Amino acid sequence: MIEPSDPGPQTEIVRLNKAVKTYQMGTQEVHALAGIDIAFEKGGFWAIMGPSGSGKSTMMNVLGCLDRLTSGLYYLEGQDISRLDDDALSELRLKYLGFIFQSFNLIPQLSVQRNIELPLYYLGWDAIRSAQRARELAEDVGLGDRLHHRPTELSGGQMQRVAIARALSNDPQIIFADEPTGNLDSHTGVQIMELLAKLNAAGKTIVMVTHEPNIAQYARSRLHMIDGQIDRIEESS
């Protein structure tokens, strides 16, 4: 194996080198990522855009350590993680990453507090500290009075706030948001986006997948994808 090229300066948080992800669809090979080279700097707010089938979801899964590259290299904070096993990737997700989904993905049988505490549970925090942290985070997203409610008793916007609180509970390096406003009305969507922008302003790196241009406007960089390749990159002023 050839020594990987320079992983780049330390302000880079993720870097893909010749990233290829291939799926077998019947007899056909589909290149969801067809040799992508890109680096995101720390503290950035990226929107990955593109039509369906452009590979933006695959991009997100690979960056979020949920999926592995077929070939190429992935550096997370300067470390090559493309050959790590499932347990090690789980560990990375647990310690460095946070996730927000279109359909919120809260566990319905757990209370708001328990949902927020979930990453802390796997991090091995004790019950008292976890409860305290969950309370603080719930208050930060404006749901301090809903700690003991079930997700089903909340509105969509409230559920997404809980999901954001959960994504923040392990104090992640990067937050991944997959169509975070897709299931929300535009008014609530704006509120959620403002919350994310606020988090970014506070220093969190955010990588978001969306196909709505007005939502993408909240990001500072927009990465347009087509057929598993980067089409163009727009930077906001």
Place this chain on the structure above:
Amino acid sequence: MRQTRVIRNVRLGIENLLLHKLRSFLTMLGVVFGVGSVVAMLSVGEGASKEALEQIRKLGSNNIIISSVKSAEEEQRSTTRTMMSIYGLTYDDHARIAQSFGSIKRTAPVKLMRKESRLRERTMELRVVGTTPEWFDLVPRDVLAGRVLLTSDEKKQAPIVVLTEFGARKLLATEHSIGQTIRIGGDQFEVIGIVKSESGQAGNIQIPDQEVDAYISLEVAKKYFGDIFTRVTSGSFERERVELHQVIVQVDEPEHVEATATGIEEVLKRFHKKNDYAVSVPLALLKQAEATKRRFNIVLGSIAGISLLVGGIGIMNIMLASVTERTREIGIRRAIGAKRRQIIFQFLIETVVLSTTGGLIGLGLGVLIPFLITYFSGMATVLTLNGILLPLIISMAIGILFGLYPAMHAAKVDPIIALRHE
């Protein structure tokens, strides 16, 4: 830390199971009935065999019982011809047996008679045993009043009688009857004591004092009543001459019982042309009973095993369904950073909680059933610690065994697909 983790996992598992109370309960039922039946069967089985062993012990595990038997051809002859049949153990046999082996500790001859007896106005037929004072060492029973026969009585050939509780009840004798005279057959006997009665049966041997009403000295029985017995049965009239009906032999050590019994049989064979005696060994019965108990336990164990297996499969089935239903939850947990083995652990704990709870409820049921059986039928049941712990451990093991597959199944869930799962 690790411990609190387990406790938290168990608590979460319980909370999860409580979300579907009816389903969890129905899932457990297999294990509930499995464990319940195991505990109940074991305790009933244990009770029955304990009762049997108890009765065999009453016979005396160091004893050998030699009985007179009227052989089949003798039986035939006595019915066809009116002639006296002579069979059984003799006084000489008793003496020979008593001297034959060093391992024999003591012997008691038994001569059985049925005699019309009378205490004041009450007349009853009593079963009277003519024996020696050794009897009371061989068949130790509490003395309720007065005293038992002594060697000195033997020499005096005194007409005295010891009643059993049975016989005393028949004649309405009490402790005040000591010193009073009862009439046995045509003769007067002085009541000198009353002893406790025991009853019981094991295999085909009765305990020595089963249905015995009174004891008199063998010498007295010989002198007063002779050896010839007349029986009137439905018009025909039988006469037989039997010297002794039984000889009870006590051996010093249990290990010597079988060898001594064989030896005695050899000795008797030499002096008896006919096969008119039978040697029975309670110890052999005891061993047989224990073997039966073991076999019984194996059968019960297999039945229990099958019912627990069915219970386990039921749990596995529901857990697999639950894994499918909770695919999304598993995906969320995995995305957040749960490792595969943590997912396995979560589902395994749920299954073990389910099966152990089932085991505990089953245990309650299994304790209640023998209690009710004893209460309503009087059958003895015994709960042993093993009978309680074993099913509990097994139910826990079932949780692990049948929970492992669904849990592994859960761990294989791909978070990317699971999160898209609607």
